[in-house]
Amino acid sequence: MAEKLGLRAVTTLTRLAVRSLVRGLKPHLLGPEAGRPFEQALSALLADPAVAGSFREARFITLAPDGGWLPAGLEVAPGDEVTVLAAGGFWASKLLNLGFGARIGVWLRAGGAGTILKTPSNTSTVRLDEGGPLHVVAKPPGEWVDDRGTFDPAFPRGGVKGEIGVCLIVWKGGALSGLEALARAGDYEGLVAQALRRTRDPVPAPSGWRYLWRLGDGEIFRDAKAGEGHTICCHTREDVGILQFPVDFPLTETARLRWRWKVETLPCDLPEDIQPTHDYLSIAVEFENGQDLTYMWSSSLAEGTIFRCPLPFWDKVETHWVLRSDPAALGRWLAEDQPLKADYEKAIGAPPQRVVKVWLIAVSIFQRKEGICEYADIELVDGDRVLKCSSRSDAEAAP
Structure with missing residues (x-):
């Protein structure tokens, strides 16, 4: 696996250098x-x-x-x-x-x-x-x-x-x-x-969400309406932001993250697993031990690919899971349902006890291209228990 990643990294860097030469x-x-x-x-x-x-x-x-x-x-x-x-x-x-x-x-x-x-x-x-x-x-x-x-x-x-x-x-x-x-x-x-x-015309963060202080406030995410429902729109270009929704949800065998998303445009057209091309769109879950697992849409990596974040600091706390990469699915609403404890065990190791935040991530600072997507119906589910990641007044408190 290490040899394949090394070869892919060299190939990706070569393609970047060729692009620069083509631009004169x-x-x-x-x-x-x-x-x-x-x-x-x-x-x-x-x-x-x-x-x-x-x-x-x-x-x-x-x-x-x-x-x-x-x-x-x-x-x-x-x-x-x-x-x-x-x-x-x-x-x-x-x-x-x-x-x-x-x-x-x-x-x-x-x-x-x-x-x-x-x-x-x-x-x-x-x-x-x-x-x-x-x-x-x-x-x-x-x-x-x-x-x-x-x-x-x-x-x-x-x-x-x-x-x-x-x-x-x-x-x-x-x-x-x-x-x-x-x-x-x-x-x-x-x-x-x-x-x-x-x-x-300021762009406030969606209701109930806030930007991660470490990356600072932004204008990437905004509340929107889709018919009778509510969505969160994401539009990034030459920017980076992590939007967070605080929760307190037990990580049981049956705890799941559910959401719908429609990705229109990806901010990178090369493999995203090295730093110079690490531009992507994703939804993530942060756990009580500080680790986060992020489900991303890749332009080039196979679905099911799991890799540690290539960026300094983040390589200690963040793991990426390529959930989608089919270009034919771009522009369509897709429903997702992920078993969090099983996914954590497969991607990271021995799981903690609780989920503490849900994230939306948009990165476009490396290739400085445009990324556009939309999220809806984000919720944590365990049997009959549902915690909706909407405004704090609408979210159901854990019993």
């Missing part, structure tokens, strides 16, 4: 570029008399890939609305077109040890729950010891190049009126228009 060694851009034009254009907009009265302070910061938390030179209070406009990104390999842009790499923290907050995009407005000196850092999602922003020494960053430029704006009143004034003054690479649209 011109990698897909990570977004607007950071640097002097970015700062000059936004500085001019902020200096407009119609805009200057709308914000309290604004700062520009350049973030390096290997830097720590930097003071922004801004003092914020609980309830302040801060708009983050960011450009640039970091490259791990231009040859393989591997990099991530500012939309997934900018984190904020108020005070010396406030709770960390990732901006959902590179044109986001956030309302702060804590006050104090504002700090900012750029880093890949996931490399944290705790939600206070302590770096995990097990994952030192190296070999990544580039920079992210950030414009931080603390508004006097609400951000909406300030962004409207800023948009009337002009724009730079569409950043202001995007920030205004997101402030006018």
